[in-house]
Amino acid sequence: MSKFYYNQEQESYDAIVVGTGISGGWAAKELCENGLKTLVLERGPMVKHREDYKTAQDDPWDFPHGGELPKEMVARQEKQARTGYTVKAPHHFWFVDDVDHPYNEVKRFDWMRGYHVGGRSIMWGRHSYRWSDLDFDANKKEGIAVDWPVRYKDIAPWYDKVESYIGVSGELLGLPQLPDGQFEPMMELNCVEQHVREKVAEGFDGRVITAGRVAHINSDKKFDGNGRVRCQFRNRCIRGCPFGAYFSSLSSTLPAAERTANMTLRPDSIVHEIIYDPDTQKATGVKVIDRETKETYEFKAKVIFLCASAVASTSILMQSKSDRFPNGLGNDSGELGHNIMDHHFLVGARGKMDGFDDKYYKGRKPNGIYIPRFRNLGGASDMKDFTRGYGYQGGAGRGDYEEMVAEASFGKGYKDAVLSPGGWNMNMLAFGEILPYHDNKMILDYDQKDQWGLPTVTFDAEIKQNELNMRKDMQDQAVQMLEKAGARDIEPYDRPYALGLGIHEMGTARMGRDPKTSVVNGYNQVHTCKNVYVTDGAFMTSASCVNPSLTYMAFTARAANHAAQELKKGNI
Structure with missing residues (x-):
């Protein structure tokens, strides 16, 4: 049976993604x-929008054992379970089986993957923030790693394009470190979040609490993309949204590509190598293994886009060996696989908030607060013991179930506890930047292969002293802000973190000006093979402290338009 959807197989294409x-x-x-x-x-x-979101309409009582999986199923997803939330009945099937898809660790690395049409755009956290020149300038200013070959002005029009298309709800703030964008109406803060916002603004110069900028439609504006409508505030996003209210490729960009009649989609196709022609110094196509039959194929194209995720795209480049590229396609610099970054988190504070027992909230808002970076912006904000910065996510809610469980019997007292909301709690969870360290790396292990005969990935990466120093401040400042807001029983926390757990892995095929020190140029082209573009997290030269997906999308749109123009000009 043909694996092809939307169009039929042909010998060659203009582009492969x-x-x-x-x-x-x-x-x-x-x-x-x-x-x-x-x-x-x-x-x-293959996954089809709406019809394949098999748990999207299920209620908690529809899942046996409170949504917990049998031990034998959890055992097959041991590494995927490290996030603490992925291996749950409503959505565990989106995350890969670690037994079928193994990887190796010198130091713990949490590689959370989703192998299906739509990828992790179905399960992502949806926070969408622009970078600023504070981020693009940082490496050059501080003499760290290599300089970005682009600046904010180069990417700003593409941020505009992406935000306008996907729908990002947010508040205009006028902060230089977090540029404003093309926003849908902000999701409202609840009463405690608004109170904390006011108290933090009073007590800390320049600190702002706003709603998270998330890729959710929050108006009746018509968006191009498969009948997408506004967010229903169900907070079941990770299961797949049948309303298309949050952005996913499945509900938005892939249908747009399909409508042109120019796309052929082939699932179950494991790309493992790019074919290189030394005479033309260009790539001619890719080698593919069928996931189910294990048959092998070659597909040809004039231009190739690697968007498989940072680790997977770099694995393909590493496996693409030739006389010209004995260490992997485009790897003259030796940087391929190095400089792995993520965002370190699981540090902050929480506390109880009194005085709002007569107030509640409506719906299940799929979003909380965001506190933009306020460290190392210049002047009094500069820190001596760490560089770069961090922001906070979090929020306030009601539901202290510890009090409910502590009831002595199943009588009237217990019933009242179940039916009455608990006290208010406020949590501030920090996300910090990790620097691009050359010795944080991934390599391929050709002695341990997967079921398709491909080498497995081995990770050797960790956070270092700069991040450890930052974590102390991340915790301390959360405590101070909660104290200023009047919280009680404040609990600071700093739980163990390993790279990858933020699910923002990036940096393994970094962008730069010089092919001697980087893999791709300012348009995401492999320096030494210009018809190959890398536009997922692999190209990132530094990490900022904000969620990266909006930046991936902006750079990808820019690169794709560049490729189309270069093809028309005959330059690639």
């Missing part, structure tokens, strides 16, 4: 809308 998630969807949309016949390859199975 590897991956169907956040970046792959945007590459497919932009290339197809520019008239390029585009083959989109996904290593996992």
